[in-house]
Structures are given as C-alpha cells and as structure tokens.
Amino acid sequence: MIDMFLQETLKTQFYNYEKGSKFRRTLFDFLGNVSQRLIPILSTAAANNTVLDLQDILQRFAFDNICKIAFGYDPAYLLPDLPEAEFVKTFDEAARISSDRFSTPFPFLWKVKRVFNIGSEKRLKEASSELREFARNIIKEMKQELGNKSSLETVDLLSRFLSSGHSDEDFVTDIVISFILADRDTTSAALTWYFWLLSQNPEVEREILREIKDKSESPVYEEVKDMVYTHASLCESMRLYPPVPVDTKVAMHDDVLPDGTVIKKGTAVSYHPYVMGRLEMLWGPDWEKFKPERWLQGAGDGVHNNGTWSFVGRDPYSYPVFQAGPRICLGKDMAFLQMKRVVAGILRSFKVVPAAKDGVEPVFVTYLTSKMQGGFPVRFEERAN
Helix, strand or coil: CHHHHHHHHHHHCHHHEECHHHHHHHHCCCCCCHHHHHHHHHHHHHHHCCCEEHHHHHHHHHHHHHHHHHHCCCCCCCCCCCCCCHHHHHHHHHHHHHHHHHHCCCHHHHHHHHHHCCHHHHHHHHHHHHHHHHHHHHHHHHHHHHHCCCCCCCCCHHHHHHHCCCCCHHHHHHHHHHHHHHHHHHHHHHHHHHHHHHHHCHHHHHHHHHHHHHHCCCCHHHHHHCCHHHHHHHHHHHHHCCCCCCEEEEECCCEECCCCCEECCCCEEEECHHHHCCCHHHHCCCCCCCCHHHHEECCCCCCCCCCCCEECCCCCCCCCECECHHHCCCCHHHHHHHHHHHHHHHHHHEEEEECCCCCCCCCEEECCCEEECCCCEEEEEECCC
C-alpha cells in the first residue's frame, strides 16, 4: 500500500506531483579534508576534557565543505575558536520560520503577517534578503574570477555551472541556497544521530572500528568505498532518524492511486520516511533495534566474519530517505562518501561520549530537516593506537 503510493507519486505519475505553488510560496523567500580542521578541534577537546556540541561541529564542517566543493568559497566556519557566522544564524532562522509555516494550525496567520510585513514574516523577509545577498556576492566574485581566466581551471560546481551559459542571477542564486540546505543540514543531521546511536550500541561501534582498521592502509576513496558494514550502519541510522522526516507533493492534475484512492488537482500528499522506518510491516518486529545486519548478506547473527558481507539495498519506495524515481537525490553517492570519511576520521582517533546523564535520550525535532533539540553535547576520548 505504502510503496504503491510512493511509486505513483515519485515514479509512475512523477510529472503530476510537484511541490506546488503553495509550497513554493512557503519556501521561497569533492570530499573535505577531515583531518585539516575537524580532527585538531576534537584533539584539543579530548586533551582538555571539553564538552562540545557535536551537532554544531558537524554543521560547521558540512557548511565549509559544501561551500568549498560547490562554490569554490571557504567560509572558514570550522575553526578552533568556533567563530560566529551571521550567515549561518540567518540561514537557520529562515529555515525555522519557513518550517513553522507548515506546522501552524492556522495557515492564514502567516499569510496575514506577510501581507502586513510584521512579526516572523517581517524577519523572514529580512533574512531571505540577507541570504540572497550573500549568494549574489559569491556569484559576483566567481563571475569576476572566470572573466580573468582564459580557460576553466577550477572544479567547483558553481564555476562550471556559470561557464555552461546560465546567466539568470535569480536562478543561480536559488541554486546556491538550495545546495547549502541540501548538503549542510542533511549530512550533519544524519551524522549527529548516527554518533548518538553508536554511543548506545557499543557492539556496532566495535564492528565499525574493525572495518576502519582493516581499510586504514587503502587510498581514501578505496577506504570508504569498501566500508560495507559502515555503509549499512549509516543506512540503518537514517532509517530511524531520516534527515528529511516528511516530504510533501501537490497533484497538478486529478489522479487515482492503484488502490482506488482519488486525488484531486491541488491536493497535497505527504509521505513520512520517519514513520515508514518504524513500521513493523516493513522492518519486522525488531524495527526498534539499531541493526546494520538487516542490510547485509552473510552477516549471520552479527558476528564478525572477516569482511565477507555484501550490502543489500532496499527498495527506495520502502526506504525513501533519498526520495525515489526521477527525483532521487543526485548527491546520494557523494553524501555516503563524505559521511563514511567523517566516521572513519573521527572513530579512528576518538570515542564519542554523550555528556548527558545516562538514560537521557535526545529529542528529535523537525524543521525543513531533522535536528537534535538543544544540540548534542559530547566529550571525546583519545583511542589508544
């Protein structure tokens, strides 16, 4: 039933289900070097027994990473003094207010505030203007840089995008902001919950450490490509805590779902990866358990078997964490490479220990992406070589 609905909206009738004008109005307004900035900060924290907010650290890392990869720009947000970044604060505020538009029980209120330019809508308008100015400055600098070159020498996505002939500044500005949201918030959210789950499941952490040590002599790409158990554990973590917990489309035309349900033009339809990842009908009676072995063949009961596992992916319509069909996430493979590189870099050197009292579980909250309410305070313990 669920997978039929997703196949209908994400594949068979892909062109009929869009974000829709309502949701457009509501939301309008290559691997980073892990050791270069991230590891020294964690080493200092470990030496001083300092508590850090790992959610914040991962967001800083992801922000620097996506800006460098996509735009050839280094915001230097992940530095030892953890500098304030007005852009990031503004970005988070805009995302929160935009998300609140969806969750309000009285949608007309935000529309009234927008018309009169008051309250949260006034702040959203200001924040959106600041964000677009930031993006335009990046684009302006890139255009100037490209104009001074006789040939394309850089590999960042923005320079290649501009060099291909895209000159609509508003369109390119939207691309810049979307890239930041798509990478910075999703990968950091996935990794935040991942490290919390590892802290609660030491047997899984031990297996990942075995794999990291087995692959430690391989080149970076080969190292992460062959980390099968780690890949499975990331998939399992995102099953329980997907970076995008809910997604909504709007029917552009009348439709009838395979089960006979009539969908009228303009109807909003949603699917919930968070809920789907916790359904017994999809994952069995042990759905609550953090169990990477459910993604593996040859794993037996989870006993180490010298790396002879093979990864078995799930139907994307049962596991739509990266969407499915024509809308499947283009950055999926890059995201896994980045996450596995971060996991290997951190766990090889440190044990991540939550600073909260035993038994206190973090709270899952949702804006446009998932967050850990109040951050994720942790300590880092150096591992013996």
